[in-house]
Amino acid sequence: MPKVMSGNEAVAYGAYLAGVRVASGYPGTPSTEILENLVRYPGIATEWATNEKVGFDVAVGAAYAGARALVTMKHVGLNVAAESLFYSSYTGLTAGLVVVTADDPGMFSSQNEQDNRRYGQFAKVPVVEPSDSEEARRFTQEAFAISEQFDVPVLLRTTTRIAHSSSAVETVEGHPPRGRRDAPPSRRETPAWRSGDHAFPRDQQKYVMIPAYARMRHPVVEERLTRLAAYAETSGLNQVIPGDRELGIVTCGVAYQYAREVFPTASFLKLGLVYPLPAQLIRTFAAGVKRLIIVEELDPFLEEQIRLLGVEAEGKKFFSLTDEYTPDRLRNWAAQAGLAPVPEFPPVPGAALPGRPPMLCPGCGHRGVFYVLHKLKPVVMGDIGCYTLGAAPPLYAIHTCGCMGAGIGVAQGAERAGVKDKVVAVIGDSTFYHSGMAPLVNVLWNNSPVTTIILDNLVTAMTGHQVNPGSGATLQGEGLGMDLERMLRRMGFSLVDTVDPLDYETTLRVIKRHLETDAPTVVVARRPCALQTRFREAPYLIDPVACTSCGTCLKLGCVAVSKYGGTMSINQELCVGCGLCAAVCPQKAVKSSTGVAN
Amino acid sequence: MNRPEKIDFILAGVGGQGTILASDILTEAGYRSGYDVKKSEVHGMSQRGGSVESQVRWGSAVRSPLVEKGRADFLVGFEMLEAARWPAYLAPGGLALVNRYRIFPPAVNTGHADYPAEEEIDRRIAARARLVWWIDATGLAAGLGHPAAAGVVLLGALANYLPVADEVWQTVVQDLVPPRHVDLNRRAFAAGRALACPDGR
Ligand SMILES: Cc1ncc(C[n+]2csc(CCOP(=O)(O)OP(=O)(O)O)c2C)c(N)n1
Numbered sequence: 001m002p003k004v005m006s007g008n009e010a011v012a013y014g015a016y017l018a019g020v021r022v023a024s025g026y027p028g029t030p031s032t033e034i035l036e037n038l039v040r041y042p043g044i045a046t047e048w049a050t051n052e053k054v055g056f057d058v059a060v061g062a063a064y065a066g067a068r069a070l071v072t073m074k075h076v077g078l079n080v081a082a083e084s085l086f087y088s089s090y091t092g093l094t095a096g097l098v099v100v101t102a103d104d105p106g107m108f109s110s111q112n113e114q115d116n117r118r119y120g121q122f123a124k125v126p127v128v129e130p131s132d133s134e135e136a137r138r139f140t141q142e143a144f145a146i147s148e149q150f151d152v153p154v155l156l157r158t159t160t161r162i163a164h165s166s167s168a169v170e171t172v173e174g175h176p177p178r179g180r181r182d183a184p185p186s187r188r189e190t191p192a193w194r195s196g197d198h199a200f201p202r203d204q205q206k207y208v209m210i211p212a213y214a215r216m217r218h219p220v221v222e223e224r225l226t227r228l229a230a231y232a233e234t235s236g237l238n239q240v241i242p243g244d245r246e247l248g249i250v251t252c253g254v255a256y257q258y259a260r261e262v263f264p265t266a267s268f269l270k271l272g273l274v275y276p277l278p279a280q281l282i283r284t285f286a287a288g289v290k291r292l293i294i295v296e297e298l299d300p301f302l303e304e305q306i307r308l309l310g311v312e313a314e315g316k317k318f319f320s321l322t323d324e325y326t327p328d329r330l331r332n333w334a335a336q337a338g339l340a341p342v343p344e345f346p347p348v349p350g351a352a353l354p355g356r357p358p359m360l361c362p363g364c365g366h367r368g369v370f371y372v373l374h375k376l377k378p379v380v381m382g383d384i385g386c387y388t389l390g391a392a393p394p395l396y397a398i399h400t401c402g403c404m405g406a407g408i409g410v411a412q413g414a415e416r417a418g419v420k421d422k423v424v425a426v427i428g429d430s431t432f433y434h435s436g437m438a439p440l441v442n443v444l445w446n447n448s449p450v451t452t453i454i455l456d457n458l459v460t461a462m463t464g465h466q467v468n469p470g471s472g473a474t475l476q477g478e479g480l481g482m483d484l485e486r487m488l489r490r491m492g493f494s495l496v497d498t499v500d501p502l503d504y505e506t507t508l509r510v511i512k513r514h515l516e517t518d519a520p521t522v523v524v525a526r527r528p529c530a531l532q533t534r535f536r537e538a539p540y541l542i543d544p545v546a547c548t549s550c551g552t553c554l555k556l557g558c559v560a561v562s563k564y565g566g567t568m569s570i571n572q573e574l575c576v577g578c579g580l581c582a583a584v585c586p587q588k589a590v591k592s593s594t595g596v597a598n
Numbered sequence: 599m600n601r602p603e604k605i606d607f608i609l610a611g612v613g614g615q616g617t618i619l620a621s622d623i624l625t626e627a628g629y630r631s632g633y634d635v636k637k638s639e640v641h642g643m644s645q646r647g648g649s650v651e652s653q654v655r656w657g658s659a660v661r662s663p664l665v666e667k668g669r670a671d672f673l674v675g676f677e678m679l680e681a682a683r684w685p686a687y688l689a690p691g692g693l694a695l696v697n698r699y700r701i702f703p704p705a706v707n708t709g710h711a712d713y714p715a716e717e718e719i720d721r722r723i724a725a726r727a728r729l730v731w732w733i734d735a736t737g738l739a740a741g742l743g744h745p746a747a748a749g750v751v752l753l754g755a756l757a758n759y760l761p762v763a764d765e766v767w768q769t770v771v772q773d774l775v776p777p778r779h780v781d782l783n784r785r786a787f788a789a790g791r792a793l794a795c796p797d798g799r
Contacts, residue, residue: 004629004637108640132636132663165638165663166625257661327666345668348685350722354711356612356679356703358646386646394708531646554708559647562707571702 003177005169007162010133011100012037013169013177014140015070018096020044022062024055026434027463028074029109030163031102035072036466039475040178042185048466048475051404051434052077056084056099063088063097063153064207065200068144072100075116076403080435082119085153089123090217091207092151096144103159105297106324109462111384111403113322115298120155120275124221126228127155127275128237131256133167139272142237150224150231157274159297161254161324184476229276237272240285247339248289250282250302250313258327259295262340277305286311293318293339297325360389362560363535363576365527366455368501369426370397371556371584372508378422378451378515379414383407383436385428385462387455394557398426405435412439412448422515425452429484430460430468443520444492451514452522455501456484457529465532488522495521502527504583530576537577538594542568546589553581553590601761604657605633606665608687611676611749612701613650619774620674620749621652624756626770628656631762638663649680672759673723674752676735677701682719688726693759695752696723697735731755731796738789747779747786754790758799 005013011034015023023046025035039046045062049055052073059071073081078101088097101119104110120127128143130136136158143154171177205213232238247266251259252274260268269285271277286292286306294303294315303315318337320329334340360367370390373380374397382388382398383406391398400410411425427436432454443450460466467473472481488496495517499507507525514521528535539560542553547568553561560574561581570581572593582590607624611617618639625637639652653665667686675681675696688694698716705711716732723730733755739747750771757767767787775783 004625004635160640161638161663164640165636167636167660167663168629168634254663257663260661261666326664327662331666343668345686346690346725348722348725350682350714350718353679353682353714354703354705356647356649358613358648359704361646389646393704557704559702559704559707562702563709564702564707566709 002168002170004166005133005137005177006033006164006166007130007133007136007158008033008164009037009177010136010169011140011156011158012041013171014137015098016041016044017137017172017175018141018144019068020070020144021067022059023047023070023072024049024058025070025072025100026050026052026055026077027430027460027466028052028077028102029463030104030158030160031072031074031077031100032463032466033163034100035475037178038070039184040182046475048468050469052081053084056081056088059097059099060084060088060093063093063095064091066094066198068096070098070100073102074110075101075103075114076110076112077101078116078119080404085119085123085125087209088153089125090209090214090221092220093147093153094201096147097153098140098143098147098156099153100156100158102163103157103298105159105161108160111401113298115301116155116157117274117301118299121301124225125152125155126150126273127157128272129157129253129274130162130272131253131270132162133165133169135272136162137169139237146231150228152224152228157253159254165254186476186478225276229279232273232276232278233281235273235278238278238281239268239270239272240281241268241270243267245288246290248285248292249295250285250292250306251295252302253297255295255297255325255330258325258330261327262331262334271302274302277302279309282306282309283311286313295319295330298322357392358389359392359557359559360386361531362558362574363530363578365457365501365525365530366390367395367556367558368504368507368527368580369453369455369511369525370395371504371580372511373397373424373426374555375508376422376512376515378424379419381407381411381414381423381425383425383427383431385431385455385460386457387426387428390426392557394555404431405439408436408439408443408450408452411450411452412443412446415448415450423450424515425450427452427454428461429454429456429458429470430466433469433482440522441491448520449518450520451511451517452520453511454484454522454524456524456526458526459529459532461529461532465529484524488524493520493522495519496524498524498526500527501525502578502580504580530578535576535578538592539572539575539577540570540579540582540590541593542570543589543591546587548587548589550586552584552586556581556584599761602671604655604660605672605760606656606670607654607672607674608651608665608670608684609654609674609676610649610651610680610684612680613647615650615676616746616749617650617652617676620676620753621654622774623750623753623770624654626774627760627762627766628654630766630770634658634660636660636663649683651680651684672756673727674756676749676752678716678719679703679713682714682722685723685726688723690726691728692726694723694727694730695755696730696732697748697752698732699736699748729797733790733793735790739786742785742789743782747782750783750786751790754787755793755795757787757791758795
């Protein structure tokens with residue numbers, strides 16, 4: 001019986017049906033739920049890696065060793081893992097390797113909206129792109145087959161709208177999909193195939209990429225691409241849907257679904273294998289229609305290649321290079337191009353509404369650090385995680401944020417440039433294990449007096465509370481954690497302090513001392529994530545007599561604290577009783593509702 | 599009840615209000631009633647108290663996971679201000695069910711903006727909707743045991759307009775809600791179902 005699944009659940013199910021044995025990856029919206037689902041299936045070694053490159057190499061090692069392997073990441077994760085994509089393209093594999101790159105057009109939760117289909121062309125590997133959950137399952141299985149048939153890693157490109165949309169998926173008798181209620185099998189029970197009779201293939205010319213051998217591999221890669229292009233001509237991943245000959249549309253991914261609605265009568269060439277392209281199929285399709293339009297989100301990836309074939313086509317002339325497509329946007333552009341009618345609706349009246357941006361949660365430890373930084377005013381180089389919200393009003397306490405792991409190096413560069421500000425780097429625990437250790441060693445090695453604050457909430461909160469090496473457990477909930485302070489001291493830092501960031505006085509004093517120290521130092525601000533632990537104590541209240549409405553508590557940027565109609569108040573449902581507002585109140589007007597003075 | 603060929607829903611609320619569970623239930627109920635379905639939602643930043651929205655589509659063959667403006671049959675607002683963002687998606691003559699419940703956004707908390715009045719929100723939505731049904735869902739859910747069941751109260755009310763058998767709703771709630779909350783959510787659904795629709799449905 002078919003089952004309604006998200007794109008990510010369907011990728012996990014497809015990988016299981018394909019007999020995947022080893023799966024790794026690093027959390028990142030919109031890819032995260034793939035491994036969270038896959039871990040529920042038996043016979044698979046499913047793990048979080050410290051970062052995407054490490055995860056990619058784990059998958060490569062497994063695929064070299066003869067086990068089908070999967071690695072998952074968001075689009076920018078493939079930048080981190082790019083080295084591994086390129087060498088594995090040269091080496092090929094023994095068993096199938098599928099790399100999920102989950103792109104984020106519209107940047108729902110990302111710092112850019114790069115189009116990772118280009119990585120396929122760049123690294124000369126095939127790219128497969130589903131347009132709903134059923135295809136996510138089927139194409140994942142196909143991708144393993146292609147990987148083995150052509151001895152090549154295969155990119156499975158999804159986007160947010162595919163990963164996080166749900167639709168019906170065919171299921172296989174005897175291999176039911178697993179869901180939220182199925183507990184992960186213990187790691188000790190997997191992998192079932194570890195029988196010990198399986199030797200690693202010692203094929204140096206294939207797997208050792210020294211120049212002499214790599215030179216032999218490059219022609220293999222080029223010749224493989226030619227064979228893949230020939231395969232694309234007849235692959236079941238590409239599909240012609242005949243329709244009206246006036247308008248032909250070449251499209252892929254979720255844009256296909258929108259285009260079917262906006263152009264219900266047109267002819268379609270829907271590409272599931274989006275790289276390399278089937279030149280002959282495209283020429284034949286183009287010859288059969290009067291006007292050829294290309295509908296694809298983000299870059300003109302298909303369009304550029306199709307034009308290089310000498311085929312006349314229009315696309316980005318009408319359709320945007322930026323932001324996620326929606327059926328509305330597509331219809332409006334199509335109307336401007338004279339390709340579709342636009343329906344008229346009665347207007348909706350009214351002025352702009354106040355927005356509702358995400359904020360640090362009530363009780364979040366990060367707030368304590370950012371309030372102190374807001375007061376002490378060093379320049380703060382940020383990184384990526386929930387704590388990036390420290391950049392938002394009213395704290396404005398982060399001044400750069402580029403990509404994961406960038407903050408510490410950028411801080412060192414600013415310090416070396418001789419700015420008059422004290423220079424601080426803030427980095428989350430997951431980000432620290434991901435890409436913070438090498439730059440921190442660099443700070444120490446070059447003796448740059450940067451203070452690094454590790455915001456340790458013991459979990460990867462931003463992406464939905466995945467474990468990391470500091471959490472004390474693996475994806476299966478087994479294993480042991482890192483001793484962060486011990487590691488920092490062993491690295492060679494002489495000044496390492498740990499604070500509870502909601503202990504305002506201590507945090508202020510310690511960070512001040514570190515800023516005054518002319519040496520590389522580290523503060524570990526440790527407080528378990530309030531959202532994950534559902535931290536809740538008696539809420540706080542404002543004594544209206546003592547309160548002078550000075551607004552200091554509002555500077556914390558907590559949703560529970562408000563100044564409505566001129567008076568300060570604390571929402572008793574939203575307040576979780578962390579007490580930070582009581583600690584910073586100059587009038588001591590904030591009190592616990594239990595009556596105990598703070 | 600007659601069976602429309604397609605029904606599109608927009609559910610809008612604030613992170614943490616349970617829009618995802620409600621849209622899961624709605625999607626599954628449509629599927630088990632013989633519709634093709636698609637559901638779309640965005641995870642990520644929205645967990646941190648930001649606006650959240652999900653779209654559910656039922657039809658004979660659903661293609662886009664997103665509803666086009668002017669085509670949604672139902673707008674379900676879990677919070678008043680969030681409901682006010684979506685009327686342009688309603689089809690003329692569509693129906694809005696709005697929880698009479700306010701969560702102030704930061705700009706209102708700090709006094710930099712006003713929370714729009716109920717009449718203003720009603721006027722906006724009524725520019726499209728044939729009816730705006732205001733429901734004290736959070737209050738009802740709190741009375742039943744937990745305000746977080748408000749979303750399922752709204753689903754119960756919505757069920758009065760949908761071609762889905764009661765047993766289907768019951769089994770979907772049973773299958774999707776964590777076991778210890780099933781009883782609460784069943785009662786929440788029944789409470790919504792028992793509300794008198796303003797149009798006599
Ligand atoms: C290369 C890359 N991989 C993954 C992500 C997705 N992502 C954003 S923040 C983050 C981790 C945040 O965890 P942590 O550093 O512990 O901070 P927290 O959110 O817990 O405050 C991840 C995985 C990303 N932005 N870039």
